[in-house]
Amino acid sequence: MTKEQERARARRRHEEQQKTAKPPVSDSTRDKQVFGVILAVILVIAAVIAVPKLVGGSDTPAPAAGGATTPATSTAGTSAAGKGGLQAGQKLAAGCTAPPPLQATPKKQTQVPAKATAAGKTFVATVKTTCGDITLELDGVKAPQTVASFINLAKTGYWAPSPCHRITTEGIFVLQCGDPTGTGQGGPGYGFGIENAPKDGKYAKGVLAMARTQDPNSNGGQFFITYKETQLPTDGGGYTIFGKVTKGLDIVEKIAANKALPxxxxDGTPVSPISILSVSVTEKKA
Incomplete structure (x- = not known):
């Protein structure tokens, strides 16, 4: 075979191989493939970032134990109990009746009652609630301004009716009442300072004390009852103790046993609602 014939045969083999080979990737197709890879990487990164948010990360604060959450800072939202009837998840505790609606227009005042009306005296208050009567002894000797205000609000029907909008069951143990709006943010229209706050921040079981904001002069109409010994912060001066429960603490314990709504x-709106229906006060004679 001549060299010319060998070259011709080699040329034919090459042509046959070219017919069965895959066509080369064009520039436009290659660009699309690269873009697809980049897009896939972006989607994977986005998914990794989004997952913690979807499943609930650790950025949601939880109430802390040991008094870090105080009766002063509750903003639990409008109590369903104050709207009348029960909301989803609520149930009446034994011996309780359905709560009445909120006051259409909560009463407001501007003048702080004179503390002289309570100074040096002891009073007995009967708080009628949808779960029974709670009897309180008010100490006008140690907390005359607070007791004078309590008596005034009772006589004017400020709390009639009003829900106890907050129960706490971890770290601190209180039932908070006294806001006719049921939001934890309502007040009578005036404020006054702290009296008779324990320097060590310890509040015995059955104590009656005032709730307030971070402002030490924001005492008004909201108060709380401790159903277990409770340690509260002393920052800002603490919380005024102005009396104690002498009867009916078992009612508070019953509400606390069912805790708050999710x-x-x-810490929040009680699962078992309780509302104040009326408050009457008489002076305790020696």
Whole structure:
């Protein structure tokens, strides 16, 4: 075979191989493939970032134990109990009746009652609630301004009716009442300072004390009852103790046993609603 014939045969083999080979990737197709890879990487990164948010990360604060959450800072939202009837998840405790609606227009005042009306005296208050009567002894000797205000609000029907909008069951142990709006943000229209706050921040079981904001002069109409010994912060001066429960603490304990509504069963609107229907006060004779 001549060299010319060998070259011709080699040329034919090459042509046959070219017919069965895959066509080369064009520039436009290659660009699309690269873009697809980049897009896939972006989607994977986005998914990794989004997952913690979808499943609930650790950025949602939870009430802290040991008094970090105080009766002063409750903003639990409008109590369903104050709207009348029960909301989803609520149930009446034994011996309780359905709560009445909120006051259409809560009463407001501007003048702080004179503390001289209570100074040096002791009083007995009967708080009628949808779960029974709670009897309080008010100490006008140690907390005359607070007791004078309490008596004034009772006589004017400020709390008739009003829900106890907050129960706490971890770290601190209180039932908070006294806001006719049921939001934890309502007040009578005036404020006054702190009296008779324990320097060590310890509040015995059955103590009656005032709730307030961070402002030490924001005492008004909201108060709380401790159903277990409770340690509270002393920052800002603490919380005024102005009396104690002498009868009916078992009612508070019963409400506390059912805790608060989700998402925070340790601090919020009580599962078992309780509302104040009226408050009467008489001076205790020696």
């Amino acid at each position: 998402p925070s069963p340790q």
